[in-house]
Amino acid sequence: MNEVRLGIVGLGRLGKRHAQNLHYRVPGANLVAACSVVSDELTWAKDELGVNKTYESYDDLLADPEIDAVFLVSTSSVHAQQIKAGLAAGKHVFSEKPMGVTIEECLDVEKVVAAAPDLHFQLGFVRRFDPSLAYAKKKIEEGLIGEPFLVRAQTVDTDEFAEFQIKFVPTSGGIFMDMNSHDIDLARWFIGSEIKSVYAIGGSYVHPGFAEVNDADNTVALCRFEDGKMAVISASRTAFHGHDTHTEITGSKGILKIGMRANKNRVEIFDSVGARVECVQDFYERFQEGFLLEAQSFVKGIQSGEKPAIIAKDGTKATEVGFALTTSFKEKRVVEL
Amino acid sequence: MNEVRLGIVGLGRLGKRHAQNLHYRVPGANLVAACSVVSDELTWAKDELGVNKTYESYDDLLADPEIDAVFLVSTSSVHAQQIKAGLAAGKHVFSEKPMGVTIEECLDVEKVVAAAPDLHFQLGFVRRFDPSLAYAKKKIEEGLIGEPFLVRAQTVDTDEFAEFQIKFVPTSGGIFMDMNSHDIDLARWFIGSEIKSVYAIGGSYVHPGFAEVNDADNTVALCRFEDGKMAVISASRTAFHGHDTHTEITGSKGILKIGMRANKNRVEIFDSVGARVECVQDFYERFQEGFLLEAQSFVKGIQSGEKPAIIAKDGTKATEVGFALTTSFKEKRVVEL
Amino acid sequence: MNEVRLGIVGLGRLGKRHAQNLHYRVPGANLVAACSVVSDELTWAKDELGVNKTYESYDDLLADPEIDAVFLVSTSSVHAQQIKAGLAAGKHVFSEKPMGVTIEECLDVEKVVAAAPDLHFQLGFVRRFDPSLAYAKKKIEEGLIGEPFLVRAQTVDTDEFAEFQIKFVPTSGGIFMDMNSHDIDLARWFIGSEIKSVYAIGGSYVHPGFAEVNDADNTVALCRFEDGKMAVISASRTAFHGHDTHTEITGSKGILKIGMRANKNRVEIFDSVGARVECVQDFYERFQEGFLLEAQSFVKGIQSGEKPAIIAKDGTKATEVGFALTTSFKEKRVVEL
């Protein structure tokens, strides 16, 4: 199969990891270009990965005819615009979530994607590529737990960075937009229909600073799907044990739980505090295999022409439900979609 | 200390177990009388436990001056009335939950209890006596997890009896009244304040018969406390692994989870289906130590004159929140208390 | 059934617990007498449990015609003699392990027991009454794991008392005699045949004082049964997490593991050290249900005349294998029985 020549856009912490995956571990991928407004990041790409083409401007990168695909790990607020420009320039596009920060942006992207049926567009809902969550999905499709009707999904971050995050609330869109988009996507994926109404509660139980910017540090929400099925979606910024994103799917014949103890590895420690496992500390430690598999899926999708499993509508729905949750929380009422 | 002479009222499945505990395993207790409208049950009490005084009428039992306390394991609908009559007759009273099936009944009981300060009244919120839940409470009071702000509590029953239960919905009051009263009580106990608003969803995902009587086989609810703290309360009648009542308390410094795998015992089985534990199959298997400890606490409370930890108001609140959950579910709206 | 009138002998820490079980929780038992050379212990029995007959002399207790059975929780070195005297006096006898501290003593007891077929004799291999180990036995008998051929059994104590125990080595008989008798019994019970050869190694890895008295603080031993089956038996006096007595039985179709994490209860703690359970801290915390069930079994056995499951030969074998392990360890060679 033909090699896919890629340009990565954004080389922050996660961008660097994507770049390393694309360079070292994705069959068929050739990371030929990098784009960033931070010159140190471009230097890193050149020195560490031998990426020869470096661009400060996204437009210049798009103008390069020797690039087949762009891999967007840029700031959330520019995703929609960069996706559209990328497709317009005839590039395949991978974008980190969110697809857009407004519903209008998302719907716009949906249209542009629909108008470019020969280009591969994939959105970074990485958890769908996590081996454990993918295994759960496969088992459900095989009928192991019968018909799924309830999903519980949570994203829990360590307390360490909570105070620091308070200042980003205005741009991140708040806890539901920032932390629950993957949970929303998983709930839709496992249930297989659309969320019709939501109700969210929460508070600033540990860091009052979140309340001051009309946000929360811990939240829980109920979602009702159009066919009456349910999801419980929660978020916490204040854990001490680690990054904890467990997911639980209840069906008519059984239950699957994924990631309940957030184990760092297979080591158990027996000492004066009892019998314990240490936990993963951040989303990358938890989902590193997923990040690799999603990049491999993107490149293989371009080569094979197979339609991506995650489509633009998934991005729109995650944003839409995120807004509904935020509204419900702020207005203390059930919100219908 | 003086021996406490008890009369048990109701000798169904749970009543028999209470009777055995009182007869064999509660220091200071002397089970002298039994009351039931089912003559076989009285015969059982006589033959198995040597209970000599048997009554078909509760009034006759109350008239017996050689009985210090009554232990009510009768039908829910008569609890309030029997509590009041018992206290009026000068007996100490233990009653299984619920305290009453209407809020009026509960408030009535509260008044009667308040008017009899020398009599010991204890309500059967058995989970507070479960060694694991009690240990969690103690650890929280010691500060292990900081300030608790979120409780998740669930009651899950096996699917085996679901179809059978459909016909009892009209008298049981539905899934929230029937299954969540302990969860409501635990949430209040761990959070330490009162629930102000609730929102519940659910459906008949496995047994359509529940929908036909305007009930559900699986539900989830969000509760907001007056100080903004949260509880997620859920119920399921359709589990295949066993009776599963786990509880989770999140605080500002850590999380406690109680009963996450519902282990039957300490045995792990490694065979062709993987590595597994078998699960407890019903509430009695799960809470048998709690049932014993609550009976011991009742008798000790009578002897010592110490105020019971569980008071009439706890019973009222459980009923009140149960009604609010039911209303929320049926009317699909947030209900304020 | 007739009430069984019991006299307890020895009221140290474990004796007190046995006494409380017999007084409060064993149907059919009437604890009427206590015997101890420590007057405080007799006072305790009188004050706490209302035991009216107190004896400083075991012979005097045996002379009391209103006692049906003796319950020996005395010093190991007097067990054999007290068992024989008890049976000679026509009393049913329960004795804590070991049955004797020499093989001669054990064989002697076997003879005396055989000569008194109408008296009930039961030895305190309490682990056979542990609900989890008993459940494992039942499942094996039902064929769940096929034919068992390998048992791993360990007794692990906390380090806290290790230094203190060094001075008792001369009387306790050393680590194999002191700590492994239950493990030996479990291995024989699960495998169902007799140990023919043993090989033991060990050392004083934490407390050099054990080496000075020719003992060890940690040991492991291999046992080969007469039919070629195997056991791995180990002991440790130096654990920091708790008392840890797990047992593992491998069969031709599966494996059972009992007590692998030594959980104190059903509580899991998630905090800055990870996700953990606390562990049981001593043998009584681990086996309290077993202690109750074995006392109930003893009394029920007397009433029903059913032969006890644990017989004198079990006591002899535990002592015999314990000696063989000690010899193997000291002489660094395989010892044939």
Place this chain on the structure above:
Amino acid sequence: MNEVRLGIVGLGRLGKRHAQNLHYRVPGANLVAACSVVSDELTWAKDELGVNKTYESYDDLLADPEIDAVFLVSTSSVHAQQIKAGLAAGKHVFSEKPMGVTIEECLDVEKVVAAAPDLHFQLGFVRRFDPSLAYAKKKIEEGLIGEPFLVRAQTVDTDEFAEFQIKFVPTSGGIFMDMNSHDIDLARWFIGSEIKSVYAIGGSYVHPGFAEVNDADNTVALCRFEDGKMAVISASRTAFHGHDTHTEITGSKGILKIGMRANKNRVEIFDSVGARVECVQDFYERFQEGFLLEAQSFVKGIQSGEKPAIIAKDGTKATEVGFALTTSFKEKRVVEL
């Protein structure tokens, strides 16, 4: 750093996986050549991985000056000879275990390795690269469990292939040589000294065919180190739950256990058989990350000139102890090394 040009030797099941790792996922590696006597395997290398140089003869491969290193995944019986020839030809050498099938072969390899200090030689004790076992090692070096003095290590394979393996016993060297070499290596690695005496028992409990060729399907062995520390090493060919290679290290301050439930992934299943995890099914599923990390370590070692962590002596010792265990089992006696 300079790219390392590699030739792989042997492309059976494990060889193919090593080849894929070297081609796709090892920074700095260039898999330029493949050697096999099976022409299909060479076709596979060409078609799947674009390996242009294919050799039927190992000597021809060694004669190629454009190859820097050989990666041996050939039959055990030719390892020693191929290692020596590779080093003699001036190539860096990675070899799968065992280093040799006789002690003489191993000592010979040690000499040749010592005589080629500028060439990188690494032996495939993959478990040392497993993230969990490596994490345990790191924690021990940091002092988490004090001084380690007891290692339990086991290799357990599924029953599925047991019957099939009986015919390979004559060439594989039997269960201790075939299955325990990694366990021996781990025990030496964690304890940090050499094994001085061993005692092994076992039997053919499930497949009598093993006994007929003087081998066993399940074994357990005790190893005493020169400083008196201990290891328990066991093997089973008859598991039904999966491939189970757990390792446990006891130290003076705590215990580490690695891989106790052999979880396939992070999914827990709750259904009619209880609460369970599925288990990994073979060594590759368990150690796939280790295989990748060891290949990366090999290439990085060549580039950096750093001495490998696993040296020729480690290979000799594993073989030596494997022979001692076999002798002990066959002759039913303690064997001194």
